[in-house]
Amino acid sequence: MRAPLGDLDTESSENIPMSATRGNLRRISAYFHPYAQESWLILLCILLGSIFGLISPLLIRSIIDRAIPDSDMYLLSLLALGMLGSSLVAGLISVAQNYLSNRIGQGVMYDVRNQLYAQLQGLHLGFFVNARAGETISRLDSDVAGIQNVVTGTFVNVVAQAITLTSTVIMIFYLSWPLAIVSVLILPLFIIPARRVGKIRRALTSETQQERADLTHILQETLSVGGYVLMKAFGRESMEKEKFRAKNSVVMKLQIRQALVGRWYFMIVGLFGTLGPALVYWIGGSLVLREAMTLGTVVAFVAYLARLYGPASSLASVHVEVTTSMALFERIFQYMDMRSEVTDQQNATVIKQSQGEVEFREVSFHYRQDYPVLQNISFRANPGEMIALVGPSGAGKTTLTYLLPRFYDPASGFILLDGIDLRNISLESLRKQIGIVTQDSFVYHASVRQNLLYANPSATEEDMRSACEDAQFYESVRAMPWGFETIVGENGYRLSGGERQRLAIARVILAGTRVVILDEATSSLDSVSETLIQRALEPLLKDRTVIAVAHRLSTIRRADQILVLDHGRIVEQGTHSKLLNEGALYAELYTTQMDWGASVDAGLLSSRRGKPDAS
Known part of the structure; x- marks a missing residue:
């Protein structure tokens, strides 16, 4: 029997049986x-x-x-x-x-x-x-x-x-x-x-x-x-x-x-x-x-x-x-001997090109048995639609996005891509259909070119230039001493926070995926960088199915559906105007942002609710 994942304690050498x-x-x-x-x-x-x-x-x-x-x-x-x-x-x-x-x-x-x-x-x-x-x-x-x-x-x-x-x-x-x-x-x-x-x-x-x-x-x-x-x-x-x-x-x-x-x-x-x-x-x-x-x-x-x-x-x-x-x-x-909890099924389906239809059916998830993070999550995103996830910190928004590329599998329920259970799709082909821009996007200690080609090794010079232009990053590349050959440093420390985010967006554009997971993070950026990233997101979001952990009001307003999460459950669902009229949690979050200029993620609300951060 294989050792369970995470059981890292080494047994005393003197107590190991001879058969072992x-x-x-x-x-x-x-x-x-x-x-x-x-x-x-x-x-x-x-x-x-x-x-x-x-x-x-x-x-x-x-x-x-x-x-x-x-x-x-x-x-x-x-x-x-x-x-x-x-x-x-x-x-x-x-x-x-x-x-x-x-x-x-x-x-x-x-x-x-x-x-x-x-x-x-x-x-x-x-x-x-x-x-x-x-x-x-x-x-x-x-x-x-x-x-x-x-x-x-x-x-x-x-x-x-x-x-x-x-x-x-x-x-x-x-x-x-x-x-x-x-x-x-x-x-x-x-x-x-x-x-x-x-x-x-x-x-x-x-x-x-x-x-x-x-x-x-x-x-x-x-x-x-x-x-x-x-x-x-x-x-x-x-x-x-x-x-x-x-x-x-x-x-x-x-x-x-x-x-x-x-x-x-x-x-x-x-x-x-x-x-x-x-x-x-x-x-x-x-x-x-x-x-x-x-x-x-x-x-x-x-x-x-x-x-x-x-x-x-x-x-x-x-x-x-x-x-x-x-x-x-x-x-x-x-x-x-460790076993992964996420593996390919035998004869798993290989998807060449996804249509971008995503559906969650009664999905629940927990990191520990006694601590549910997501409970009975159900929604559907048609091809080309944007789903905005909002809610207090710790509501489970980021965890939900981890389930789509199968970084984890749900404890119960089903997640479908183009009507196929994710567990029946090969991991390699599944992840080729999904582009991810995280809050703190990782870049390698390598050149700009190498970081871009990581998403699409066969991309041409023109492809890279076009992706960088769409991501509002090309002018930054031109200003660098060696252009695309410039080394960006460990995790992009030679780049500003905004440049690192725009490089990550260009990388996803270059990958050409039909589904995009976006975890916006602009609270630490200056207004110029935030404006550039907002422009960079325009081509990224066009004609793609987007699941966005939304912080920016402009992103939330353009969403086809807004899912309001609280304590791992969807407590509200609808458009911006509909949810405002209901006057519940979403309206409270919106009012907080308008009053204080804070992000819709409402970190202040997290401390009010006393919920540990699980997002």
């Missing part, structure tokens, strides 16, 4: 299937490297037992060259092995990062509302980057050390089975303590990654343009420095603990590593004194012990590394 770990191992192994050829070549390199690694001790034995006693200079030179040649070949094989393992590691990391990014893109808006961007980026960046070490180090080491250990055991039993038994009996001392150390390091890795995600989140908030301006405006530099220093200190201490944990264990393992050669020299030396064994055999046997205890120690630490690496994969799989 085995399931993760199966999932991890699937990422290696596309690299089967490289994997077999790595295995071949490991086998050849292990074989050449067995040659040098045998050559040493021949030097001690034959070449030196027989004063055979030719044989001595030949054996010495053989040692040099075997080491050279083993080194070249190691280089090839490292190249292949890095190629697989980078490939797996590339695949996982692409899959994780695609998964995140498929999640619905609620995930991004609740999740911290810094943590999401940390999992996509730091956690995925950790996979490289897992592939190039851990997994390859498991195979390499296992083959080395097996081949060495065979060789030492060939040389002397009594000495081999003594050497092998020491092996459990290297392995038994490994599990406990592995659990500790695994838990520390998970905690460290979480704290690093928190650190990334602080960096992202305080070093963005908006965060920087806010920090400077309130003089909170010292507070933010202290907060960063405290979190950075936590990360530092955790990384020190992570580096040092198990070092006492490895020190003891090192002592065990000297016990084996000592016993071999003592037992083997007594056999040499009794002429039951040659000195060369004892020396060669001790040389092999490095290939026995080294891999045994590495395999013990590999167990530690594998369990540590599992923490990274578990954090990645946690996001991979």
Whole structure:
């Protein structure tokens, strides 16, 4: 069963059942299937490297037992060259092995990062509302980057050390089975303590990654343009420095603990590593004194012990590394297993060109079960009509607009486009039919051209110029140093608020959609900018079905229908004149605007009604 969206708490590594770990191992192994050829070549390199690694001790034995006693200079030179040649070949094989393992590691990391990014893109808006961007980026960046070490180090080491250990055991039993038994009996001392150390390091890795995600989140908030301006405006530099220093200190201490944990264990393992050669020299030396064994055999046997205890120690630490690496994969799989509440149905309808007919039928929605935001919303917008949404702040106006492009699905009821339930339309084709201009339209840190072409990559220069002229933005573009190639800065901070809005309007005009969602925001603009935006909206609203969260009186008056929302319900519905004559909430909002010059959104009314903002 997939994890529910928003359940982000990482389970303690020590409490994860073995079946879950085995399931993760199966999932991890699937990422290696596309690299089967490289994997077999790595295995071949490991086998050849292990074989050449067995040659040098045998050559040493021949030097001690034959070449030196027989004063055979030719044989001595030949054996010495053989040692040099075997080491050279083993080194070249190691280089090839490292190249292949890095190629697989980078490939797996590339695949996982692409899959994780695609998964995140498929999640619905609620995930991004609740999740911290810094943590999401940390999992996509730091956690995925950790996979490289897992592939190039851990997994390859498991195979390499296992083959080395097996081949060495065979060789030492060939040389002397009594000495081999003594050497092998020491092996459990290297392995038994490994599990406990592995659990500790695994838990520390998970905690460290979480704290690093928190650190990334602080960096992202305080070093963005908006965060920087806010920090400077309130003089909170010292507070933010202290907060960063405290979190950075936590990360530092955790990384020190992570580096040092198990070092006492490895020190003891090192002592065990000297016990084996000592016993071999003592037992083997007594056999040499009794002429039951040659000195060369004892020396060669001790040389092999490095290939026995080294891999045994590495395999013990590999167990530690594998369990540590599992923490990274578990954090990645946690996001991979999240399900979006908004998905395509099988055989979903693909709409090429919408007619623009929108209908809500008894639609209700809530963010939490105990807090309804919209209740029994019903209305119809015929092609080319404008529906104005007005009401106090928190009435649910913006939430209603989120349902049309399926950023969320309604809890009950139906929303139809051209008579088709939105849930039966493919998400991609649905969203191509809808243009959105929000209160604070987002623009990328890129050129004006790139921001415009985001809506329609195939648009020509003439298309862009025409859209900008319609949006009253072309004169601003002409005044820029590099015209359409001018970089607008992070979220358009090099543009004025009015220019950013007009760029967003030009972008939607360029998209050529038949349905437009408009969330007007002009309260923070000067009168000139507001006038330009009002002119820019003329071509945008023409011959399009428009759902507008309306603040401006001119927009409300031209609407074919006005829906007055309050506490998530439509409390009034009609034209401007009809609603004024009824003398209810709409008339009150209108009077407030006329008296105070405020927006029809009537933020003052929100505080009067004591309603939390859900719009």
